[in-house]
Amino acid sequence: MSREKTIKYTEYPSADQLSREDIDLLTRAWNQTQNAYAPYSHFKVGACLSLEDGTTISGSNQENASYPAGLCAERVALFSAAGTHPGKKIIALAISAKNQTNDLLDPVFPCGFCLQVLVEMERKQQKPIRLIIGNPNTRVLVFDSGGDMMPFAFDAEQL
Numbered sequence: 001m002s003r004e005k006t007i008k009y010t011e012y013p014s015a016d017q018l019s020r021e022d023i024d025l026l027t028r029a030w031n032q033t034q035n036a037y038a039p040y041s042h043f044k045v046g047a048c049l050s051l052e053d054g055t056t057i058s059g060s061n062q063e064n065a066s067y068p069a070g071l072c073a074e075r076v077a078l079f080s081a082a083g084t085h086p087g088k089k090i091i092a093l094a095i096s097a098k099n100q101t102n103d104l105l106d107p108v109f110p111c112g113f114c115l116q117v118l119v120e121m122e123r124k125q126q127k128p129i130r131l132i133i134g135n136p137n138t139r140v141l142v143f144d145s146g147g148d149m150m151p152f153a154f155d156a157e158q159l
C-alpha cells in the first residue's frame with residue numbers, strides 16, 4: 001500500500017509579513033549570527049526561542065578544531081533552555097543564518113540532529129514548537145511543529 005505524508009508550512013515572501021512577535025524572534029535569531037564561532041565553515045547560524053513566560057533564549061553555532069565537537073545554533077539554544085528553565089514550555093524557535101558573502105537566497109533549515117532533539121523536546125513538553133525560518137533577504141517559512149519537518153523521527157518508545 002502506498003501512503004503519503006505531506007509537509008505543512010506557511011510561506012511568507014519576506015519577514016515583514018510576520019506577526020510582531022515572530023519578527024522580534026527572527027530578528028533576535030539573525031542578530032545572534034554575530035555570536036557564532038565559525039572559523040572553519042564561515043557559516044554563521046543564529047537561533048532564538050521563546051518560552052511560555054515570554055523569556056527568550058538565544059544560541060549560535062560553536063565550532064571546534066575537532067570538527068564533530070562543535071554544535072549547531074539550534075541545539076545550543078534548545079539545550080540551554082532545558083538546562084536553565086527546566087519544565088518551562090518552548091513556544092517557538094526562530095532560525096536565521098548567513099554565509100561568508102551574506103548572499104543566501106533561501107532559508108537555512110535545521111539539520112537532522114537538531115530536528116531529532118526538537119521532536120523529543122516537543123514530546124517531552126507535550127506541546128509543538130513553532131519554527132520560524134528565514135533571513136532578512138529571504139522568504140520565511142513557518143512550521144507549526146518541528147515534527148512537521150521530521151514526520152518519521154526516531155522515538156524513545158522504540159528503544
Ligand code: THU
Pocket residue numbers: 038041043044045060061062063070071072073074108109110111114
Ligand atoms: N549549522 C547550524 O548551526 N545549524 C544548522 O541548522 C545547520 C548547520 C552549523 C554547523 C556548522 O557550524 C556550520 O553550520 C556548517 O555546517
